[in-house]
Amino acid sequence: MAKPETVQGRRSAMALGTAVFVALIVLDAIEFVVAQVAGQLLLWMTLLAIPQAALILWFYMHIRQLWREEAH
Amino acid sequence: MAAVTEHLTHEHPAERLRTNRLGLWLFIASESFLFAALISARYYLLGTERSEHLNQALGFAISLVLLTSSLFAYRAETAARFGDQRGFRRATATTIALGLLFMVGVVLEWREGLAFFPPSTLYGSAFFTLVGFHAFHVFTGVVALALLLFVGRDGRFGPENHWPVEGVVKYWHFVDVAWVFIFPTLYLVK
C-alpha cells in the first residue's frame, strides 16, 4: 500500500478503491446477465461470486495485514 | 478504545492494533459459518429450485446499492487514516444512507414476497430467513456506523486512532461479502 500521510498516498488509495468498485460492479452485472441466459447456474454463480468476494477481502478488508506487518 | 485494553494487557499500541485485527477476523470467520449454515439449509431443502415470482431486478438493484456502500465505507476508512475529517464524515454518512436504502429495498421486496411465497412455503422459509439474517447484520452495521459518526464528530479519529473506524468498516465489508453469496443463492441460481 502507498505511504500514508501523503496527499499522493491518499489519492492513490482512493483511486484503488474506485477501480475495485468498478470491477465489482462489472462482475455483478455479468453475473446477473449470465443468470438470465445460461444453464448450470450453480457453477457459474459460484465462479462469479468468488472473485467478487476475493476483491473485497483483499483490497477493501486488507486481509494481508493478518500476516504482513504494516505501518498502519 | 484501545487505551483500556492496552493498559490491561501491557501491549504496545501497534501490537494492540494487530491483536484487535486478529480478533475481528476470527469473529468474521465465525460469522461466515453462520451464513454457511443458512445457505446450506437452502440448498439442502430446495436444491436449486427458485420461485418464479422473485423480483430479480430489485435484487440486482439492492446488490449494487450494497456494493456501492462498500466503496464509501472504504473511502471513510481511508479518509480517517489520513486525518481527513470532512472526508470521513461525508463518506460515513453516505455509507449509512446506502445501508438504509438497502434496507428499504429489502422491505419492498418482502412485501412482494409475502404475497407470492409466504414463510409458510418452503421457498419462503429459506428466503425470508436468509435475507432476514443478513438484513439484521446490515442493521447492526448501520448502528455501528452511526455511532462512529456521532463519536467522531470531535475529530478524534485520525492516523493515530483509526481502529474503531477500521473495525466497523471491516465488519461492513464482511456483510457485503456475505451478500455476494446470498444474492446468487436466492435470486439467480436455478
Next chain:
Amino acid sequence: MAILKGIAGAVAGYALGFAVVAAAQLAMGNPVGGAVPVVIGSVFATVGWLLGVGLWRAWAREWFGLEPRLDVPTGPGRYFRFNTDHKVIGVQYLVTFVIVFGLAGLLAMVIRWELITPAADLGGDAYNQVMSLHGILMVAVAVAAVLGGLGNYCVPLMIGARDMAFPRLNALSYWLIPPVAVLLLTAPFVGGWDSGWTAYPPLSVVNAGGQVLFVVAIVIFGLSSILGGLNAIATILRMRAPGMTLMRMPIFVWSVLAASIISLLFTQFFAASLILVLLDRVAGTTFFEAAGGGNPLLYQHLFWFYSHPAVYVMILPGFGITLEVLTHFSRKPLFAYKGAVAGFLGIVVLSGIVWAHHMFTSGMAHFMNIPFMALTELISIPTGLVFLSALGTIWRGRLWLRTPMLFALAVLFNFAIGGVTGIYLADVATDIHLQDTYFVVAHFHYTIVGGEIFALMAGIYYWYPKITGRMYREGLGRLHAVWMFLAFQLVFLPLFVAGIHGMNRRINEYVEPLRGYNVFASVAAFVLGAVFLIALGNLVWSWARGRVAEANPWRATTLEWTTSSPPPPHNFEQTPEVVGDPYPYGEPGAVHVRPVTVPTIAGGSE
C-alpha cells in the same frame, strides 16, 4: 451491587422487550401474547443484565464517546462483579460450573432412582424433562468448565501473558452464563421441554413452551462459547512471552487452541439449527415440517455438524490436562510432543467431516453410510497419536502417584473404553442395533465423564495450590480418585450390556429381564454421587483452612509455577523469558524459562 444493577437491568430489559412486541401485536391487530414477546423479552433482558452488571461502565460507554470506568476491585467482592482479570474469571467459571455440575448430578440421581424398577415410578413427561435438563446442564459443564475455568486461569500464566487478549470480552463471556442458567431453570415452570439436549424436531417444534426458553438459552450460551474461543485463540497467537514459540508451549495450551478453533467456528451451526426451530415455532416457517415440504433431517445435519465437533471441544482440553499431568508426574519430557500436537490438529480437521455417523438409522440417504463410517474411523489415527504420547510418557517414568496423577491415569483407562466402544457405533452394521440404546449412553459417559470430567478433576487438584494458594488434603484427594474411578466403572460397564440387550435410552420403563443391570447401576450411581460430597468438603475446607502452598509444590517446570501462589494481579513480577522446551526433565542444564528470583511465599492477589 453490580449484580443488583444487573438484575434491575434484566427486569427493565424484559419489560421493554415484552412491551415493544406487545405494542406491535396490538398495532397489527393480533392477540397479545404467545412466544414472541417472551423471546424478545429474554433477549432484551440479557442485554439489560449485561449493561447493568458492568458492561456499560467498563466498556459500552466508550461506544458513545464517553470514558469507560474500569476499577480493579480487591477482596472477595471481586468475584461478584464484571472483572477483567482472567484469574478471577477462571474462578468464576469454575465455581459456577461446579454448582451446575452438582445440580445436574442431583438430576442424575433422580434418573437412576426412577430406573431401579421396570415400572414407571415417575411419569413419562416428568422423566423426560428431568433427563433433558440433566443432559443440557452437563453438556454445558463439559463445554465450559475446562475451557472457561482452567483454560482462562492457566493459559495466560502458562504462556507468560499478563491477561487474555481481550479482557473485557472475557468478562462478557462469563456474564452471559447467568442468563443461560436462569432461562434453563425457569423452563420447567412453563411446561419444561422433553426433547433431550439434542432437541430434535418435529418434537421440538410442537412440544411445551419450555423449549422456547431452551432455544434462547442455548443461543446465548453459544455466543458465550464463541467469544470465549475467539479470545483464547487470539491470546495464544498474540500474547506469548518472548521466546515462547508455538512449539515450546505447554501441551495444555495446544489443546485449548485446538478446542477453541472448534468452538469459534462450529458453534454457529448449533445456534442456526435452534433458531430455525424457533422460527418454525413462532414465525410459521416450515423448515422441519414435512407437511409443508420441510425435512426434519436438515436439523440433524446442522445439529451434528456442531455437536460432533463439540465432543472434541470437551475432550481435547481433557487430553491436554492429562498429558500435562502425566509428564510432570512421570518426571519425563512429554513423549512425542509434536505427535500430540499433530493429533490435536488432525482431530480438529476430521471432527468437521464425520457428523452423519449419528444418523445411520435416521433415514438419510444410504450412500452416505459408508463414507461417514470410514471417515469416523479415521479419527482413531490422531487419537492414537495422543495415546502414543501418553503411554510413551509414562513408560519407564518414575510415576509420582499423587491425586492429579491418579485421575490422569484413570482418563487413559476410561477413554480407551470410550474410544473402543465408539468403533462399534461408527460401524453401520453394529450401530443399527446399538443406536439409541444404553450402549450409546455408556459410550458417551465413558468419553465425557471418564475422559473429560476425570481430567477436569486432575486439573482442579493439580492447579488447586496455584489458584487458592493452599494445599488440599492429599489423603482425601486420593480417596476421591480411587472411589470415583471404581464407582464409575460399576455404573457404566453394566449399561453397555443392558444396551446390547436392547435397553432403550430416554425411556422410563423397561422390561423385567433388564432389571438386574439397572438395580446394579443405580446403586453404584448413588455410591458415585456420594464421593462428590467428600471431594467438595475437601476442596472447600482446604481453601479456607488448608496448609499454605508454596509457589511450586510439584516442582513442575512450566511458567505458571514460576510465580507466586496465587499469582499477583499482573501475573509475573517481570516478563518471563522462555529459552527451551516446556518439560526439560532429566536433561541436565536444560530449562524452560530463564531463571529469575521468585517469591516463594504466597503473595496473595490482594
